[in-house]
Amino acid sequence: MNKPVYLTAEALDRLKNELHTARTTGRHDIAEAIAEARAQGDLSENAEYDAAKEAQGHLEARIAKLEETMANARIVDESSVDTSKARILSKVKVRNKKAKREMVYTLVSAEEADLKEQKISVDSPIGKALLGKALGDTVRVKVPAGFVELEIVDISR
Incomplete structure (x- = not known):
């Protein structure tokens, strides 16, 4: 299936x-x-x-x-997205702990992913790491340049 x-x-x-x-x-x-x-x-x-x-x-x-x-x-109805945890269609604001830079990503399916619009796939390394996490959680993600630590500072619709 x-x-x-x-x-x-x-x-x-x-x-x-x-x-x-x-x-x-x-x-x-x-x-x-x-x-x-x-x-x-x-x-x-x-x-x-x-x-x-x-x-x-x-x-x-x-x-x-x-x-x-x-x-x-x-x-998925965007108005019904629970913002207590990062889920599909959530806008997740993260802070790169090392670079001290903030970014906002919208978690979407692979078919909707578009980095120019800051939409990342839930199947991407960052998307997988953020999925299901709550405000204040820190995730460690393997990226081509090594590892990056991202702290979730906001979750919204």
Whole structure:
């Protein structure tokens, strides 16, 4: 059994739209590219044909991933998120004990993760370490540069 994927309603809508586009426009565009490449003759040495077939494989893999994600999706209502502990959709303010710097992360599913928006996956090393922790807890996380200690200074929605 696959594990559930927790998403906001907005994220699920984005995935549905991406899936619809991939199934319709994406497949149509690739079919045209393959037909165009075929029309050029010998397929054994046709780089355009190979590229189009490879793109088709990538698209079909993405479609399969989207379908799997949506089949396992569980919608999380942000207004019902308990702020006593860090959970999915919690905004967690942490202080790096060594650098004395504060950061705010929103814990989200891997499908919604976007570091530019300070959304980190609950499956990432920092996300895993913060999940289930309470205000005042300190976590030690292995990062590429070694270990970092983060103190939880605030949890909100």
